[in-house]
Amino acid sequence: MAEQATMQAVVIDGFGAAGALRTESVRVPVPGDGEILVRVHAAGINAIDWATRAGEGVGVSAFPAILGWDVSGTVAATGPGTQRFRVGDEVFGMPRFPAPAGGYAEYVVAPEAELSRKPSEITHVDAAAVPMPALTAWQSLFEHGDLRSGQRVLVSGAAGGVGHLAVQLAVAAGAEVIGTASPDNFAFVRGLGASDVVDYRGTLPESVKDVDVAIDPRGGGDFHRLLDVLRPGGIVVTLKGEADGQRRSAEERGRRAGYTYVHPDSAALERIAPLLADGRVRPVVQQVFRLDQVARAHALGEQGHVQGRLVLDLA
Numbered sequence: 001m002a003e004q005a006t007m008q009a010v011v012i013d014g015f016g017a018a019g020a021l022r023t024e025s026v027r028v029p030v031p032g033d034g035e036i037l038v039r040v041h042a043a044g045i046n047a048i049d050w051a052t053r054a055g056e057g058v059g060v061s062a063f064p065a066i067l068g069w070d071v072s073g074t075v076a077a078t079g080p081g082t083q084r085f086r087v088g089d090e091v092f093g094m095p096r097f098p099a100p101a102g103g104y105a106e107y108v109v110a111p112e113a114e115l116s117r118k119p120s121e122i123t124h125v126d127a128a129a130v131p132m133p134a135l136t137a138w139q140s141l142f143e144h145g146d147l148r149s150g151q152r153v154l155v156s157g158a159a160g161g162v163g164h165l166a167v168q169l170a171v172a173a174g175a176e177v178i179g180t181a182s183p184d185n186f187a188f189v190r191g192l193g194a195s196d197v198v199d200y201r202g203t204l205p206e207s208v209k210d211v212d213v214a215i216d217p218r219g220g221g222d223f224h225r226l227l228d229v230l231r232p233g234g235i236v237v238t239l240k241g242e243a244d245g246q247r248r249s250a251e252e253r254g255r256r257a258g259y260t261y262v263h264p265d266s267a268a269l270e271r272i273a274p275l276l277a278d279g280r281v282r283p284v285v286q287q288v289f290r291l292d293q294v295a296r297a298h299a300l301g302e303q304g305h306v307q308g309r310l311v312l313d314l315a
């Protein structure tokens, strides 16, 4: 078991601005049947975290609540009936999403089925930047988009958490990738392997066409703009939920609409792990924060222009 009875965690006592986040000493959770206690070394900060903090997200049923889903750490204890991991193993994952997981804490209890082995070649900080954005990209590209080698992908918001991993996963699968970003990020997105990068503001240039799979992180008008660049049979996969009329608009034009609601998938993370190990997919962490700096991290993330991911270092 964990050597200590209490741990540091980031809690909220109610929904609010970044200032609502505070660190507190709470009891270390105990793993039940099929569960693993993980000593968290690093926790990724996702857009859903600040939406949840503000009362516009998921997974808070009572206060005080511990935010966070993406974690990387070592197995501290194993619950009854577990088989996959031993104490000391390095693991990462996005357990329980969209139910509460309590990832912004020194320890987290997670179903063993929702954890994967962390590649030893990457750090906990880099691994914590992966689960939610990579699974979102994977489920969008391969499960909704059925992406195959030689196809063309458009990744909107290609410099962000989901976008920068989507570009690299699509390139690794043999696709040609066009990214959208603000001009300051053009070189960054090219460096990820995109063959072209265009500004997401205004009209997309004529050269952006015949796209097989487009990833839309914003929905609304962007969904319809992206429909315009698809080839017949192509798909826009939006991360913002289904809005009225979208499927019909797509069908009327011989295109398709898909909707990703990311879910834990340790098998997919284990297929991504070799790409992380050999460097074909490199998570980018713009900035690392201590647990007690989490409010600063949220305030930065909420501005909407982070390159890659922000990560809490709890080691």
Ligand SMILES: NC(=O)c1ccc[n+]([C@@H]2O[C@H](COP(=O)([O-])OP(=O)(O)OC[C@H]3O[C@@H](n4cnc5c(N)ncnc54)[C@H](OP(=O)(O)O)[C@@H]3O)[C@@H](O)[C@H]2O)c1
Binding pocket: 046, 047, 048, 132, 133, 136, 156, 157, 158, 159, 160, 161, 162, 163, 180, 181, 182, 183, 185, 200, 217, 218, 238, 239, 240, 241, 260, 261, 262, 301, 304, 305, 306, 307, 308
């Ligand atoms: N449905 C799901 O399961 C699911 C899962 C994960 C995320 N999401 C959602 O997907 C979105 C992206 O997530 P994320 O983690 O990648 O967020 P993020 O890292 O916070 O995204 C930041 C990026 O967004 C880009 N951006 C800002 N304004 C934009 C615009 N008008 N058009 C295109 N890109 C723009 C920025 O690019 P520049 O810096 O170049 O300006 C920046 O690189 C969020 O809304 C999140 O809630 C949904």
